[in-house]
Structure formats: structure tokens, C-alpha cells
Amino acid sequence: MDVVLTGTGSPIPDPNRAGPSALVKAGDTHILIDAGRGVVMRMAGAGSLPAFLSGVLITHLHSDHVCALNDVITTHWVMSQGNATLRIWGPVGIAEFVERQMHALEPDIGYRMAHHEELSEPPRVDVTELEPGDSFEIGEVRVTTAATEHAPVRPTIGFRLEHDGATAAIVGDTLPCDGVDELARDADVYVQTVIRRDIVEAIPNEMIQDILDYHSGVVEAAQTAARVGARRLALTHMVPSPAPDQYPDWIARAADHFTGEIIIGDDLTTITI
Ligand SMILES: [Zn+2]
Numbered sequence: 001m002d003v004v005l006t007g008t009g010s011p012i013p014d015p016n017r018a019g020p021s022a023l024v025k026a027g028d029t030h031i032l033i034d035a036g037r038g039v040v041m042r043m044a045g046a047g048s049l050p051a052f053l054s055g056v057l058i059t060h061l062h063s064d065h066v067c068a069l070n071d072v073i074t075t076h077w078v079m080s081q082g083n084a085t086l087r088i089w090g091p092v093g094i095a096e097f098v099e100r101q102m103h104a105l106e107p108d109i110g111y112r113m114a115h116h117e118e119l120s121e122p123p124r125v126d127v128t129e130l131e132p133g134d135s136f137e138i139g140e141v142r143v144t145t146a147a148t149e150h151a152p153v154r155p156t157i158g159f160r161l162e163h164d165g166a167t168a169a170i171v172g173d174t175l176p177c178d179g180v181d182e183l184a185r186d187a188d189v190y191v192q193t194v195i196r197r198d199i200v201e202a203i204p205n206e207m208i209q210d211i212l213d214y215h216s217g218v219v220e221a222a223q224t225a226a227r228v229g230a231r232r233l234a235l236t237h238m239v240p241s242p243a244p245d246q247y248p249d250w251i252a253r254a255a256d257h258f259t260g261e262i263i264i265g266d267d268l269t270t271i272t273i
């Protein structure tokens, strides 16, 4: 199983980091987790395309995690020539979000249907709203879910994906919590969105300071990884985004608490497990 970090950015625009998303490739099963800014471009870089997707999993409805879902829907529709259904799973609220996206796309859908005989109907999407604890199969991959803690954003859901003895936990934006522990227990890779608490605390801006109460810091992610026996910790969605010469410092801070492999995500970093 390959876990490709298709976007390692945050809401803060960065020329080198697309918005948050990850692509899991397990045999012929491709699963996208979240759909941040630029995701379709990075999927192409990862050797995939929306038309190859067996499913899309959404952790929560913060805009940085879903703002390019409309591009996934449209590109899937056009490149499959209207012959495939895009399956989407997410927290309660995802069905209405997708329905409203479809309304926003109505002019485009009309133009393309008028112009291409192959497109005889609007994009086919099949949306499932999840409750924490739900589990299901997508192709060859077993998916389990748990509630995460990102209040006031509610509900939020993290994912554990298992295939052929390999396990990846991709949990989205969250404080450390029981749900994350459950998902990441003994995982081959635990992917966590993080902030650098020490740096953010020193930035004299209230809106920046607000993020402290609903994200894991680097130290907390490392403590979680150690507590649950994860084999690798991959950091993504880093705030503030580090330059490569700062990676050793980020790794050292995590390594004080976790002895497994620590990966600082770049766009298209691929973790094979
Ligand atoms: Zn968020």
C-alpha cells in the first residue's frame, strides 16, 4: 500500500504545498482522503486521476479540506465520460455540502451536456454520511472510523485503512483523543496534521493563536505515535510551513518522544508500507 501526501499545506497559501489531502493506492484501489487546494493536479503527479478513484473520504468540512472537491467531481464526470459513479464518505453534513456543490456547478454541467453527446446526465455521486465507529470496504481496503476532536468543528472523523496486512491511519485535524489512539494503534504509518505550538504561541496575532486549541502539536503527535505503537509518524498540514533546512529541528522535537521513523511531508512524499 502506498500513501501519497498529495497536499501538505494548510489554509495559508504556499507555492510549494497544495491544500491538505492524501491518496492511498492499494492494488487497483485508489482512495482520496480530503480534497484541498490543487488536489487534482497533485493526483496527476501521483500517477492517479479522479476517474481512477474507488472512493473519497472526507474528515471534516473545513474549507481547506474540501475546497477542491468540486474539481474532483467535475474531472471524474468528464474523464469517465459520464459512465461512473463517484463514491464519497464523510461526516454528517457531507451530503448537503455535495448537493450544494452540484448546484454551484449547474451552469457548467448544462454547458457540457449540451456540447457532448456522451454526457447525457449530470455527475453521478453516491454520498454516505458516517457515524463514528462505522466500518466498510472500498475495493480491497477495509476502512474503519472514529470521532476526532476539532471543536468547534463538529462532527469530525478520522480513518484507518487496512490492506493486505498494512495499516495507515489518516486522521485529519484533531487534538490528541481516544479516537485517534484507536485509529493509529500499531499502524504502519500514522499521518497527523500538526502545528508547531512553540512558534504559533510567539506570533502576536489573535486569529493565529486561535488555532492552538484545536490542533495537535508536533510533540503531541509524537506522544500519540509512541503511546499507540505506530511504526512511522508522518507530519502534514504544518503550521507554520517549514523550509527544508528547518526539517531537522522539527524531527528532533518529535524524536524526543517517539523512536520510530519520522517523516516531514512534502507534496508527493510517498510512504510504502
Ligand atoms: Zn480543520
Ligand SMILES: [Zn+2]
Residues within 6 Å of the ligand: 010, 011, 020, 062, 064, 065, 173, 193, 237
Ligand atoms: Zn485544516
